[in-house]
Amino acid sequence: MEFRKAGVIGAGAWGTALALVCARAGLDVVLQAREPEVVDSIRARRINEAFLPGVELDARVSVTPDFADLADCDLILAVPPAQFMRSTLAAFQPHAKPGAPILLCSKGIERGSLKLMTQVLAETLPDAPAAVLSGPSFAADVSRGLPTAVTLACEDAALGEELMWTLSAPGFRPYLATDLIGAEVGGAIKNVLAIACGLSEGRGLGRSAHAALITRGFAEMTRLGVALGAEPQTVAGLCGLGDLVLTCSSPQSRNMSLGLALGQGQTVEQALAGKRSVAEGYESAPAVRELAARAGVEMPICEGVAALLAGETTVEGLIDALLSRPLKSEQG
């Protein structure tokens, strides 16, 4: 199957950057934006001022508010915040071209249902072939053409390969996998762990604590991923460990910067006030906590972040709780 026209659903920073990736890969692109001012800004100035300022969009990218304009797209990239994936796909569903694959590019777990994005897709567009794109990739970097490598997972290996060739460009390298769950869990959990790393940074706990949080956080990610059916080597790839390292290492991350603000003494409400961009770790933390409890998996860092965000503990309480855990085997 040769792909010629991509529809990108969701014109936040990442959807806009991915529209550029598709255009650079030679596809015609229709970018669906929810906000009228985003449509106006791209039509008037070729720039998404609200979510990706300073980046000029390729002439191959057209913008629309209307899902009907994606009806002839033979490939769809779904990029709304995870909590809106279900409502967004449901709105798009009447316009989906039969057989067009849907590449899920959002990172999170649906609150309430505790479902991954592939499960949400299976319930809203059950006949659409599913794939997942996830990995260390700041929209600002990717949109500027800086080198990036990501995981592209698809159970149908031939379709995965087709998608890999379709989307690859000199600065954008998708690596193939067939393990959808593995490709999804890391991206959801790393956002919660990045909040923890931000807290540590904000409290001035030092680089050693930072490295400990990444490493023990990766153990949590792997435990829950495996309990949900992921292959550990997928979690150790770009979509898991790779994205954990990126997101925990730069205040450019919305999740890490949320943790940083909390660590410096802001309340959750203050840290989130006035923000239009999404911090998926805030949204997914309660779902990660519930999934871990349901699976009987210990995730003390994620559990602590969820408790902090829910107002059940303080930053000091969270740090004390982690440091007073019983000593044990590293592999346990």
Ligand SMILES: NC(=O)C1=CN([C@@H]2O[C@H](COP(=O)(O)OP(=O)(O)OC[C@H]3O[C@@H](n4cnc5c(N)ncnc54)[C@H](O)[C@@H]3O)[C@@H](O)[C@H]2O)C=CC1
């Ligand atoms: N920004 C980045 O560097 C990256 C983001 N992602 C993921 O992409 C997904 C989207 O994030 P961004 O593009 O960064 O978003 P953003 O934070 O730049 O923008 C917020 C988005 O939320 C949408 N939105 C707000 N209310 C909505 C509603 N009721 N229904 C549907 N959509 C609504 C807005 O239209 C906008 O597209 C997230 O899951 C994020 O984790 C993944 C890789 C990189």
Ligand SMILES: O=C(CO)COP(=O)(O)O
């Ligand atoms: O997912 C990302 C990088 O891979 C973006 O991280 P933030 O959402 O924390 O900014």
